[in-house]
Amino acid sequence: MFVQFGFGALLAVIGLLLLSALRILREYERGVVFQLGRFWQVKGPGLIILIPGIQQMVRVDLRTVVLDVPPQDVITRDNVSVKVNAVLYFRVLDPQKAIIQVEDFLSATSQLAQTTLRAVLGKHELDELLAEREQLNLDIRQVLDAQTDAWGIKVANVEIKHVDLNESMVRAIARQAEAERERRAKVIHAEGELQASEKLMQAAQMLSKEPGAMQLRYMQTLGAIAGDKSSTIVFPLPVDLLKGLVDKPR
Numbered sequence: 122m123f124v125q126f127g128f129g130a131l132l133a134v135i136g137l138l139l140l141s142a143l144r145i146l147r148e149y150e151r152g153v154v155f156q157l158g159r160f161w162q163v164k165g166p167g168l169i170i171l172i173p174g175i176q177q178m179v180r181v182d183l184r185t186v187v188l189d190v191p192p193q194d195v196i197t198r199d200n201v202s203v204k205v206n207a208v209l210y211f212r213v214l215d216p217q218k219a220i221i222q223v224e225d226f227l228s229a230t231s232q233l234a235q236t237t238l239r240a241v242l243g244k245h246e247l248d249e250l251l252a253e254r255e256q257l258n259l260d261i262r263q264v265l266d267a268q269t270d271a272w273g274i275k276v277a278n279v280e281i282k283h284v285d286l287n288e289s290m291v292r293a294i295a296r297q298a299e300a301e302r303e304r305r306a307k308v309i310h311a312e313g314e315l316q317a318s319e320k321l322m323q324a325a326q327m328l329s330k331e332p333g334a335m336q337l338r339y340m341q342t343l344g345a346i347a348g349d350k351s352s353t354i355v356f357p358l359p360v361d362l363l364k365g366l367v368d369k370p371r
Contacts, residue, residue, distance in 0.1 A: 144169040144178060151216045152178040164217050181216035185277060186227070189194070190234045199246045204285035209234050209265070215273025223272045230269060234279075237264050254281050 146152055146165035154161045155167075156176045164178070171178055188209040195205050213219045217250065219226045225336060241261050242250060258279050266276040 130371050133331070136339060141173050142171050144171060148181070149182060151181050151183060151185045153181060153216050153220045154178050160217065160221060179220050181213055181219060183213055183216070185210055185212045188227070188231055188234065190231070190238060192283075193235055195239050195242045197242065197247045197250060198244060202287070203247070205238060205250075205281060206283055207234070207238055207261070207279060207281045209276065210278040210280075211265075211269070211274050211276045213273060214275045218271065220275030226272050226274060227330045229272065230274060233268060234265060235259075237268075239263055240264075249256075250284060257281060 144152060145168055148166045149162050151165045152169055153327040154164055154176055155178075156172075161176065169178065188211065190207040192204045192206040194204050197203065209230070213226070223229045238261060240259065241264060245253075245257065258281060261281075262276050265279065266286065269276055293342055
């Protein structure tokens with residue numbers, strides 16, 4: 122009886138050991154296996170067999186991680202204080218480095234993204250921050266990718282989501298935009314006056330070449346005035362006609 126009980130207990134222990142030795146990794150997972158504390162190899166996906174008590178495994182997810190970077194206080198190059206948040210897309214390419222080279226690659230990547238966001242955006246002015254987001258996203262991604270490469274992490278993309286400005290800065294930007302529109306309106310009006318003066322000068326030169334052309338213009342002007350149904354008609358006299366009357370011998 123005792124022998125049967127001992128044999129059954131032994132089978133149960135062996136069964137538990139076998140169950141504890143089996144691991145199943147999904148297609149997007151890898152297992153970093155350590156043997157007696159030393160790195161052995163990366164396994165997966167599928168069924169993995171470990172030696173209980175001798176080998177340990179750490180699971181690593183290879184899917185793209187979407188990391189929300191908290192709002193950061195950034196002082197731009199033109200001394201404007203803004204709050205900027207972003208989103209970071211990255212994935213693990215080398216599970217061995219991600220586990221061995223850094224304690225917690227998720228936390229480390231998040232902290233690095235925050236400091237890099239402040240450092241890169243602080244080198245640019247506010248206008249560049251608002252108008253050139255694509256280039257800034259590329260600059261931040263390149264800096265992050267270069268530093269996380271030692272951790273076996275590939276930064277796929279960085280997107281600046283929102284830029285918060287205080288009320289005084291919003292009003293200042295609105296005044297600047299209004300002044301810019303007024304400047305453009307004045308420039309356009311001045312350019313129109315310049316073009317009109319050039320055309321009038323060309324017209325005067327052409328009319329001065331033919332004496333009869335000026336008389337035709339007078340007739341056209343008189344017809345236009347008469348069409349307005351005005352009770353008073355002011356008609357300019359040609360200077361040549363007045364000169365002829367003055368110079369007439371008495």
